[in-house]
Amino acid sequence: MASALRNSAKCGLGLLSQLSSSSRHGRVCVxxxxxxQQRNSSTSSxxxxxFDSNTGVATMYLQSPPVNxxxxxxxxxxxxxxxxxxxxxxxxxxxxxxxxxxxFSAGLDILEMYGKTxxxxxxxxxxxxxxxxxxxxxxxxxxxxxxxxSPAGGCLMSIACDYRIMAENPRYNIGLNETKLGIVAxxxxxxTMVNTVGPRTTELALELGLLYSAPEALKIGLVDQLxxxxxxxxxxxxxxxxxLAIPDHARQLSKSMMRKPTIDKLVSNRxxxxxxxxxxxxxxxxxxxxxxxxxxxxxxxx
Amino acid sequence: MASALRNSAKCGLGLLSQLSSSSRHGRVCVxxxxxxQQRNSSTSSxxxxxFDSNTGVATMYLQSPPVNxxxxxxxxxxxxxxxxxxxxxxxxxxxxxxxxxxxFSAGLDILEMYGKTxxxxxxxxxxxxxxxxxxxxxxxxxxxxxxxxSPAGGCLMSIACDYRIMAENPRYNIGLNETKLGIVAxxxxxxTMVNTVGPRTTELALELGLLYSAPEALKIGLVDQLxxxxxxxxxxxxxxxxxLAIPDHARQLSKSMMRKPTIDKLVSNRxxxxxxxxxxxxxxxxxxxxxxxxxxxxxxxx
Amino acid sequence: MASALRNSAKCGLGLLSQLSSSSRHGRVCVxxxxxxQQRNSSTSSxxxxxFDSNTGVATMYLQSPPVNxxxxxxxxxxxxxxxxxxxxxxxxxxxxxxxxxxxFSAGLDILEMYGKTxxxxxxxxxxxxxxxxxxxxxxxxxxxxxxxxSPAGGCLMSIACDYRIMAENPRYNIGLNETKLGIVAxxxxxxTMVNTVGPRTTELALELGLLYSAPEALKIGLVDQLxxxxxxxxxxxxxxxxxLAIPDHARQLSKSMMRKPTIDKLVSNRxxxxxxxxxxxxxxxxxxxxxxxxxxxxxxxx
Numbered sequence: 044m045a046s047a048l049r050n051s052a053k054c055g056l057g058l059l060s061q062l063s064s065s066s067r068h069g070r071v072c073v074x075x076x077x078x079x080q081q082r083n084s085s086t087s088s089x090x091x092x093x094f095d096s097n098t099g100v101a102t103m104y105l106q107s108p109p110v111n112x113x114x115x116x117x118x119x120x121x122x123x124x125x126x127x128x129x130x131x132x133x134x135x136x137x138x139x140x141x142x143x144x145x146x147f148s149a150g151l152d153i154l155e156m157y158g159k160t161x162x163x164x165x166x167x168x169x170x171x172x173x174x175x176x177x178x179x180x181x182x183x184x185x186x187x188x189x190x191x192x193s194p195a196g197g198c199l200m201s202i203a204c205d206y207r208i209m210a211e212n213p214r215y216n217i218g219l220n221e222t223k224l225g226i227v228a229x230x231x232x233x234x235t236m237v238n239t240v241g242p243r244t245t246e247l248a249l250e251l252g253l254l255y256s257a258p259e260a261l262k263i264g265l266v267d268q269l270x271x272x273x274x275x276x277x278x279x280x281x282x283x284x285x286x287l288a289i290p291d292h293a294r295q296l297s298k299s300m301m302r303k304p305t306i307d308k309l310v311s312n313r314x315x316x317x318x319x320x321x322x323x324x325x326x327x328x329x330x331x332x333x334x335x336x337x338x339x340x341x342x343x344x345x
Numbered sequence: 346m347a348s349a350l351r352n353s354a355k356c357g358l359g360l361l362s363q364l365s366s367s368s369r370h371g372r373v374c375v376x377x378x379x380x381x382q383q384r385n386s387s388t389s390s391x392x393x394x395x396f397d398s399n400t401g402v403a404t405m406y407l408q409s410p411p412v413n414x415x416x417x418x419x420x421x422x423x424x425x426x427x428x429x430x431x432x433x434x435x436x437x438x439x440x441x442x443x444x445x446x447x448x449f450s451a452g453l454d455i456l457e458m459y460g461k462t463x464x465x466x467x468x469x470x471x472x473x474x475x476x477x478x479x480x481x482x483x484x485x486x487x488x489x490x491x492x493x494x495s496p497a498g499g500c501l502m503s504i505a506c507d508y509r510i511m512a513e514n515p516r517y518n519i520g521l522n523e524t525k526l527g528i529v530a531x532x533x534x535x536x537t538m539v540n541t542v543g544p545r546t547t548e549l550a551l552e553l554g555l556l557y558s559a560p561e562a563l564k565i566g567l568v569d570q571l572x573x574x575x576x577x578x579x580x581x582x583x584x585x586x587x588x589l590a591i592p593d594h595a596r597q598l599s600k601s602m603m604r605k606p607t608i609d610k611l612v613s614n615r616x617x618x619x620x621x622x623x624x625x626x627x628x629x630x631x632x633x634x635x636x637x638x639x640x641x642x643x644x645x646x647x
Numbered sequence: 648m649a650s651a652l653r654n655s656a657k658c659g660l661g662l663l664s665q666l667s668s669s670s671r672h673g674r675v676c677v678x679x680x681x682x683x684q685q686r687n688s689s690t691s692s693x694x695x696x697x698f699d700s701n702t703g704v705a706t707m708y709l710q711s712p713p714v715n716x717x718x719x720x721x722x723x724x725x726x727x728x729x730x731x732x733x734x735x736x737x738x739x740x741x742x743x744x745x746x747x748x749x750x751f752s753a754g755l756d757i758l759e760m761y762g763k764t765x766x767x768x769x770x771x772x773x774x775x776x777x778x779x780x781x782x783x784x785x786x787x788x789x790x791x792x793x794x795x796x797s798p799a800g801g802c803l804m805s806i807a808c809d810y811r812i813m814a815e816n817p818r819y820n821i822g823l824n825e826t827k828l829g830i831v832a833x834x835x836x837x838x839t840m841v842n843t844v845g846p847r848t849t850e851l852a853l854e855l856g857l858l859y860s861a862p863e864a865l866k867i868g869l870v871d872q873l874x875x876x877x878x879x880x881x882x883x884x885x886x887x888x889x890x891l892a893i894p895d896h897a898r899q900l901s902k903s904m905m906r907k908p909t910i911d912k913l914v915s916n917r918x919x920x921x922x923x924x925x926x927x928x929x930x931x932x933x934x935x936x937x938x939x940x941x942x943x944x945x946x947x948x949x
Contacts, residue, residue, distance in 0.1 A: 205854060222599050225592040233602055238846045242540045242603065243566055249599040250507060251591055264847055289855055290829040290936075297826050297853040300837055301846065332592070524901050527894040535904055544842045544905065545868055551901040552809060553893055634894070 150195030452497030754799030
């Protein structure tokens, strides 16, 4: 049963009713912007990194069809790419965007959590932690160019950046909606959201598993700016220039002062957090919820 | 002197100038809504609980005239009723509202703090703690249907719920206005308010003992929604349905993640907190303030 | 080189491009309001204190031309004046304003940090700590009447007060803009700002070294009220009356409850904080930044 589902579905944790059409197509949209540039770039299967040595700005294109689900492979590639850029002194800024239509990222890949051994689940969760630790603590300026929906893990990746620009399309939404699926955002998802929109909005959002449309997300401060869909990336580039005008050293120390306490909480609790996740996700009741969700996705695709 | 005042006045801690008319009448307004329902209900003297087994939602009617002052008896009944519902697995949601006109609750009963022994004051304060601990930490969905003014302890009860719907009548107000009476909201009142409206709004509110009109309360986020007075309860019921569509287990864990640190602070400091309250409230200067306030209420009623 | 610069420039840490004209004049504007009052007042070289024994309200006029830079002398006078008022039981409220045109305070005096021995820098930093500790923890009601720009240390002094009224002139701005100069606001500047405008706004402000125009500052809650420039002081006086209507004891306890944890963090870390500042500010790279900034200011004055 599990393997049948795993062959038929490929979707993130976010509740992505609005993504059914893109799931059907599942093609990679290569931006003409990219093709017209002369830049150093390396392409891996799930993430494409484009580095402009003139500006010191790298752009990461999430390109894992159909919906940029965060699988173990995806997360591993992400963290390795991020670490390479972090070590490259000439790289000062990072823009993260999607190469796929309508979706930034659908969040964590359910197939990494369904019908898996506890060991596999633990390895997966460690990779989720790693993604967040590296991104939230990055010394680079990080801007999310959110050109599609961004539920659950997609939202986490977005709010781990320094700045968020979203397509003003009201059909795109963003939020930590795990609760609606019967699972729970861990404390460091929660902390990141509290640091972004405050405790009360976070409480409502997590208790109800709320997804916010782009205009709603702007209103509560979950994103910083809305622009027409075709200007998301160019606006990110313009904003980046403003950020890079600030002395790196002072900006990095200020960022660290704000984020270090939140990061330290996970760093000193990685093993217990993995343990909590594994014992929760491998419960029969949770596995049953995930199966029902996968079957619903399968039916929708049929 | 004390007993004369205690016989003449029956009022909560909130500064309730706007309640003088309801204080004069002091009659219980039994809602026609209630009378027309066929439900299991138990009536105690100060709180009526109505449980709808079809929806799994209980409604608590505060009905201690004239202004739902939170006396020791009131608080004890409240906590016992809440605990019974909490233990009943079929009860998933709780709506709290008032059966009295113009007031949700006037807050803590001054007569429990004026002219009493330190022992009595300590017993009373423990009951206030109990009310908050049980409500703020409830596993049920809790919605405050605030159909009248809600100062001081009334505000605390409201912000301990998951969601607040208030009558849009601008003459109704809500807030932690203890400071205006010369007393001080304890740290867990403060923490609950910070979790609701943030530190700066809380600082201003507590330093100045501010009461907010319903529209102002909406603006600062002290309540979540305003509706016409006759729709407060029906809107609460509609909202409850939305909350109960969320899987209980995930919602409860999310709620606990948000609230547990705040609850733990009081749990590990109950005795010192009681001691602080008792030594403060039994000071001559504070007793004098309370006497002047009671005399003012007495004159207003005359 | 250092001494040449120190003779030619006298300016605070804030990036005060908008202050070039007042820097050119550098004269003290004595308010006619002051001259027309019959009050007890003591004048020291950099700060004038005017105490109205009828109302119990003192007004501090910052009057260190050209831009109220916070030098060691300025800070020492400020703390001594504040302590005297604090000890005077008849003084219940304090209004802080500027006697100079266009500027409230330009912030910390760069000349106390440039070309100085580590010992001198440490003495200076201790005086900065002292100013904040005394003002943020004051038992008096403190209102900032911000009648001009207020960058960096000027912003810190403002947000350490209980309430902020700013001239609605959009050319005046306020903010912790240290990052733009290549230096970093310490944790207690950050904590004070988080307590005022929340974590996300603080993060953006500190990472980018943002200065907000008066209307922007109102919008994010960095100031509480805007009024026409000639009404800043009178509005502060009117507001003070409202604050003094609250019982002192309860207001002071509420204020302490909100601010004590933030104050305690610095109190228990004063020496490490001084050490951090000294080792940072005496770095060659930072000294070079400060020299370039001083040279820029010198050219602008020429």
